[in-house]
Amino acid sequence: MKVKELLFRPSKVSLRDRTCLLAHLLRVNHKELYLMEDLEVPPQVEESYLKELKRVEEGYPLQYVLGEWDFYGRSFQVEEGVLIPRPETELLVEEALKRLPERGKLLGLELGVGTGCISISLLLHRKNLRMVAGDISLKALRLAKRNAKKHRVYDRFFLFCGDLFQPLKPKGFDFIISNPPYIPQDLWNSLPEGLRLEGYNSLIAGMKGWEFYERISLELRNYLKEGGFFVFEIGHDQGERVKGIFEGLGYSSEVLKDLQGQDRVVVGWRY
Template identity: 40%
Template sequence: MEIKPSVWTIGEILQWTKQYFSGKGVDNPRLDAEVLLSHILHRDRLYLYVHYDQPLAPDELIAFRECVRKRAARIPVAYITGEREFFGLMFTVSADVLVPRPETELLVEAVLKRLESRPAPRIVDLGTGSGAIAVSLLTQLPAATAVAIDISAAALVIAEENAKRHGLADRLELRQGDFWQPAAGMLFDAIVSNPPYIPADDVAALAPEVRTEPVLALDGGKDGLDYYRRLLTDGYSHLAPGGFMAIEIGISQADAIRSLAEQSPFVIQEILLDYAGIERVVVLTGRGRENVEN
């Protein structure tokens, strides 16, 4: 990769980078170029348009060139910048956690809708990763507390940083361990999870950017359903009276989740579609509690 001229304006470097990224098969080449340049300049993207003819300083050009090199190697933009926006908040991310995705905001919205009238809800976020789900919920529910669980110690370091970043360290308890194990004996008003759900044999065929993310956060076992089985088998014993479970699912997994639910202590209350019309979030209540207001 070469950026030959010694002086580039913002407009020129964005146009060059868009073409370069396109040639490398990068999705959204213009957007990625703008996000990376905004990161280097410590400015928002609007600044780039207002100052289209502004020359870049030599140190800015050098730093941007390194970002472009990484992105062309299909490293996710969020790992390059160290940040990702989710639910209107900025989160620290690293290669130790899954990059928060827009469709997961639907999961947060579904939980908020059901908890907003409760006085002091208790939440558990299983497989918390960056903590984006738990932190987003707590920012909107000032009386709530949450337990965030992850098997990865490195992921919990990032989650702790995000809790502190948003002033929630006193309301978010971080626990390391294998799924339910750290929550032994605890009851929750809301059980929330975006678990690994990619079938093991499909992981190698994912986009290069996705394959850079932690395999622990992607691999859902042979059929992609391992963690849903654990959620539906063991979750009932952690459900407070009137509580519910909300989970994100993968494409074409809704029918399998329906079958699992029929054999579990849970009953599906609602399945929500994402903006692409895909069944994405499943809300369940304890069997026999279907009519409880949430």
């Protein structure tokens, strides 16, 4: 079958995702595939395509089939059990970069590094930055290390395993960034199976959903230097709650919305 015949078979998977899948199996860039419409697809590739497409139609994340996904203009390796980078998280990177000068040494801390997409994107855009980043998941840390090596920033990236700040000594970071788990635990069973493959610890906070912000807020003073800032991703309905947690402890903060107009980021300062 030709590329165009295979791609245009009806499916509930979007054309963009079908193109990414076929391009991945043909080992070409998905943008090049549009120029190969009349190419005859080898039978074994056609068979794999139809098999994988069926899995994706049934809810298996395309990103895990591909083994990589784009974030802030770069490709990051992904694997089951580790959160797939989301486009809305790019807002965290943008907000941090707005506040990070291009000169002078900078030291940042990320809590819950996952694939490393946030820290690595920051490191790629600020040569004067070093990042310390932790996660409770060894699988995530191994993946973050691979991604940092792939993007050649591993010499400025210091990974640790632990529960939030737990293994760190008090230190004055210039900023702290995090996309912590923020889904309440009673929603776990109702999440789609494909989403649950990203891991309970990647997604679920606790009974309320905002437990990680409470825990982080109590320790922030020991790790954020005066004049330093923090940027945290939040759930679409958590803006006022999370702002209140930080303002209650004397930090100034504001809630920023994503392109859909939903609460997405809390940014604040220690004066």
